[in-house]
Amino acid sequence: MxxxxxxxxxxxxxxxxxxxxxxxxxxxxxxxxxxGDNPMVVDDYYKKGRGINAEVERVQAAQALGIEFDFNQVDQQFTLRYRGDKPQQLTALTVNFYHSTQSDKDFSQVLTADAQGVFKGDLPATEAGKWTITITPFDDSWRLSQSLNLPAYRTIVLEPLTYGV
Incomplete structure (x- = not known):
């Protein structure tokens, strides 16, 4: 069966x-x-390309002006000081910190100079690793961006770099 x-x-x-x-x-x-959706996908490639060109022009403006900074970190505070000749008018600076892999850890601060021309800011509880710091003046006329490792135990010179230009 x-x-x-x-x-x-x-x-x-x-x-x-x-x-x-x-x-x-x-x-x-x-x-x-x-x-969800990947935030790295760009809908309007032409507009993004024009924005990249504008960023390169602002980096070149920073190079032409000879803008460089000394970056120092002590505990959870950092300072930025112009190297060499500083501008006549010390405008407020927008300082952005971008984490290399986790965009939810990115943060931004607007800093003003003290009487000695030093810009001071606070670092939230940032994790150690690779970060990109971007500095722009209040009028957005130039741009400086550089990768660094935090915490920084020594003075780091920040200078405008153009990659691939």
């Missing part, structure tokens, strides 16, 4: 294939819903 269908191997094997696809689809949908 032959076994009933539910006691045989092949019907269960053939039914497991579609069920495994359904389980894989549920896992894929869960991952897609949790992590």
């Amino acid at each position: 032959e076994k009933p269908w539910y006691k045989q191997f092949w019907p269960w094997f053939l039914m497991s294939l579609p069920f495994s696809v359904i389980i894989a689809m549920i896992i894929t949908l869960t991952i897609a819903a949790r992590y």
Whole structure:
């Protein structure tokens, strides 16, 4: 006498294939819903390209002006001091810190100079690692951006660099 269908191997094997696809689809949908869209994808490439050109022009303006800073860190505070000749008018500086891999750790500060021309700011509880610091004046006429490792145990010279130009 032959076994009933539910006691045989092949019907269960053939039914497991579609069920495994359904389980894989549920896992894929869960991952897609949790992590959402990638913020690195750009919708308007032309506008982004024009923005990159504007950034390069601002970096070149900083080079033409000879703008350089000394960056010092002591505990959770940092200072920026112009190297060489500082501008006649010390405008406020916008200082952005970008984490190399986790955009949720990025932060920004607006700093003004004290009587000695030193800009002082506070570092939140930043984790050690590679960061990119970007400095722009209040009028956005030049831009300085450089990678550094925090915490910084020595004076770091920040100078305007153009990559690939």
